Amino acid sequence: xxxxxxxxxxxxxxxxxxxxxxxxxxxxxxxxxxxxxxxxxxxxxxxxxxxxxxxxxxxxxxxxxxxxxxxxxxxxxxxxxxxxxxxxxxxxxxxxxxxxxxxxxxxxxxxxxxxxxxxxxxxxxxxxxxxxxxxxx
Numbered sequence: 358x359x360x361x362x363x364x365x366x367x368x369x370x371x372x373x374x375x376x377x378x379x380x381x382x383x384x385x386x387x388x389x390x391x392x393x394x395x396x397x398x399x400x401x402x403x404x405x406x407x408x409x410x411x412x413x414x415x416x417x418x419x420x421x422x423x424x425x426x427x428x429x430x431x432x433x434x435x436x437x438x439x440x441x442x443x444x445x446x447x448x449x450x451x452x453x454x455x456x457x458x459x460x461x462x463x464x465x466x467x468x469x470x471x472x473x474x475x476x477x478x479x480x481x482x483x484x485x486x487x488x489x490x491x492x493x494x
Contacts, residue, residue, distance in 0.1 A: 417491045418481060423465055428493045430462065431472060431479035438474040445475045451487045458482060 419427055439456045441449070451473070458471040461481070470481045470490065481491040 418467065418470070419465065419491060419493070424493060427465055427472075428479060430465075431474065431493065434459075436474045438477045441475045445478065445480060445489060445492055447489055447492060449489045451475070451482065451489065453487065456487070458484065 417424070436459065437457070439451070441451070456473055456475075458473050461467045461470050461472050467481065469484075471484045472479055472481050474480070475489075475492075479493040480489050481493070482489055
């Protein structure tokens with residue numbers, strides 16, 4: 358019974374996330390479940406999946422290894438910062454006017470995304486929708 362409740366809760370969380378957040382979450386959950394199952398059977402798969410999902414979401418699109426490099430790159434470019442009212446978050450849609458978008462260098466392997474600077478933080482953006490997919494702190 359507990360396994361069914363955990364599975365239902367996981368499905369609800371996945372359904373409420375946007376595609377970008379779900380991307381890291383799903384991959385993390387799959388890897389965590391596989392490792393947990395090897396270590397402790399079905400119960401280990403449930404626990405490992407939950408932990409892996411949290412880690413996968415935290416790593417975001419860039420992942421831990423490229424995140425700091427990208428922050429340093431964007432800072433060195435000295436691009437102007439757009440003043441967004443409030444705190445910019447994943448899922449926010451930036452306005453059409455006043456924001457300048459830049460190509461992400463190929464070394465970061467993020468084809469299909471742009472970046473800009475908002476409130477002095479680099480952010481990754483979906484070009485067609487202007488939706489923020491990752492805020493680099």
